Amino acid sequence: MSEKKIVSIEDRIPKLKQARKKKANRRLVLYLSFFFFLISIIVYLQSPLSHVKTIEVNGNVFFTDEAIIELSNVEVQTSIWSVDKEEVVDSLETNPIIEVAAVERRLPWTVNISVTEHERVAYTKEEDSYFPILSNGTILREYGQKTQNGDAPLLVQFTDEEYLHKMSVELSELPARILNLISEVHWIPTAENNNKIMLYMNDGYIVDGTIRDFSEKMKAYPSIVSQLDSDEMGIIHIGVGAYFESLEHMEEKEETKEQLENE
Template identity: 30%
Template sequence: MVKKKFKQKQKEKVAQDPVAALTPWEAYQKQQQRAQKKSKPTIEKKLPRLKKLRRKNLMGRLAFLLTLFGVVLLTALYFVSPLSHVGLISVSADKHSTLAEQKVIDASGIKSSDLVLGVLLHQDKIEKRMHRREPKIKEVTFKVHGLRNVELKLKTYKTMGLLMRHERYYPILENGAIASDSTAQPVNNHSVYRNFKAGKKLQQMIKQYRQLPTTVRNSISEIQFSPTKLNPQRVHLYMNDGNQVYATIKTFAKKMRYYPDIAKEMQKKGTVNLEVGAYSYPF
């Protein structure tokens, strides 16, 4: 009777738990499958997250394309509008500049039909053109105001003297270059240079002249290049006080510094020779 009850309970247990009817290995595999099903999310659960992620990526791409299209459209509108072209051209220069504004603008070659962006991208090319057309220009800075107004800020070479050529006076710049504009009469009390040609000798002379104190420079009326066989660098100076000076280009700045002291000791107007040593004698 007891055995029958035990067998009946086993049958009921098997009927309630099908795993119990399997072999141990089959039961283990069944349990692993159940565990995997519980741990893995279903497609139904994944689907809303995937839709949300795709929507986010789509909106990001759409925003990028709209921004890119907007930039391209605004750029195109800018280039076809008057705002992209040069409006007003102004010139500002240092205090010793003698250049007329229109002459600077002509030297730049910038026109109202030019693009502002083109001017900014070709600053070096424009500056080289200005140096070539107008030697007085030392440095140019470009500035844009109000989107389309271009300002040319100049630094210019100082004038160190006037070169006498064919009865005309041409400015000699501090770098030794000769400006193209000329006058029939000397201006601004600059020293006049005669018998010089553009080149090494004139550049050496200007370099020496620049080293002199302002008071000595202002006392020189005229400088003539008058070489001899013994001294191929000789210069002949006419002073504002009536004296004359002979000197050598190579030692000009060093010796001319003593001219004011020598002139004070002279009892009469005469000649000061600074070629070899330093001495004076009356006319």
Template identity: 30%
Template sequence: MEKVIDITERVPAMKKRRKRRTNFKFIALITIFLLIIVVLLYFQLPYSNIKKIDIKGAALREDAFYLQQSTLQVDDSLWGFKTSEVEQSIAENEWIKSVDVKRKFLNDVEITIEEWQKVAYISKDGEFYPMLENGVIFSEANEIIPIDAPIFLEFEDEALRKKLLKQLAELKPEVLSQISQINANPSETDPYAITLFMNDGYEVRADANTLGEKLNYYPSIIAQIEQQEVFEKGVIDIEVGTYYRPFSDVYTLNSDVEAESEEGGQEEKQNDEQQEQQTGEE
């Protein structure tokens, strides 16, 4: 025979389960209520205000400039602004590559700035203006001769200048730091010809279209030249292939050409004078 459980025996167990459920619901409601109170107090009291604003990545301009651009101030509400609007305000500057604004912890704001890389300077009216990899000439000049990037001279062609800046941005930092000065030497046969004067005394003849690819091998080229028992600094040509000529050969050749030109000019002058004398005698 099956045992029949009296309903009166199940009533205490049912009461216990019902009491546990009621207690759990009550605790959950109290917890939610307390959380709401804490959140409301957080927003109402100064605890939700900005205590610190960190600017990271600034190099071309000071932190104070970017802080002013953000329109944020200490003691402003941490939740009273949109990060996208702050990012857009700072990104309007043409030397800015990207901006990231984040709320950190309960009271901090972190603004991370990425500027376009400074790769060269251009000389104007005796001052040196930084040039960035995106082609922008930065508005604030250096009063002293810069040593942290090459100087552009005789670069009136804006398209050539922008092309070369992009190429310089592809160089390894240790190679870029070796360049002292860059001159434009365009011709009818090669409108992109340039000459680089290096800090270690060498000259490099190159093409602005392929500079970034070829000049990164500069350290190994110099190492091969200086491995010779007797070597002389000179001109490294990487326009088409890669070859090297000592200064004594390059500039002796140029001197000979100039001397021949002068001699030819003197001979023409003497011939002209003789013809004038003969005409006068007649």
């Protein structure tokens, strides 16, 4: 039988003391680290190190960075922790141009402001200037320009704000490929239909329709045009149902009407 090695308590005590000492040292280092970490936080919060030094702005098109910062009421040299994110968002979103805003603190001293502005969907012309119209119907009169860029349709004779707003919303819901085909939209209300509009398209066609459900009905436009002879111009009706009426047929109808009236 093999003999078991017996270790006396006297031999084990130094090792136990050494292990306990290492454990106590590790605990002391942990406590000291935590203590200095808390001290560092307190110093950071109480010193200019926590003051806002940089304000970043992104997503803005119509507004300059400086204008966004002014609207936000965020100031440099104030504590980054005093920036009330909800209050800043509320300040920005009350502006009719801004649809959504977000604010983020980036330690140690940066505030990031992101905005999404309402999309520009059209222009209107007043005197000799063109003004952008946003998807919520807001006219940006401070952004007048002498020429139309051709990147959005021109709204003509929309003298009533209610119908201007309705038309703007409908245009904002159109796919870009269809919106880009529209040159002008004329509001021509009648006694029977206040929503009546006439569109002049970049491909030469005319569209007769209404503001109500315009975006949904206009989605059929590319399909209708693809079935037409490219040399035959006319009016595409998208009010009740959808059909094409050639200019030649319209002229014949007009001649027949005149003949009947003269008889």
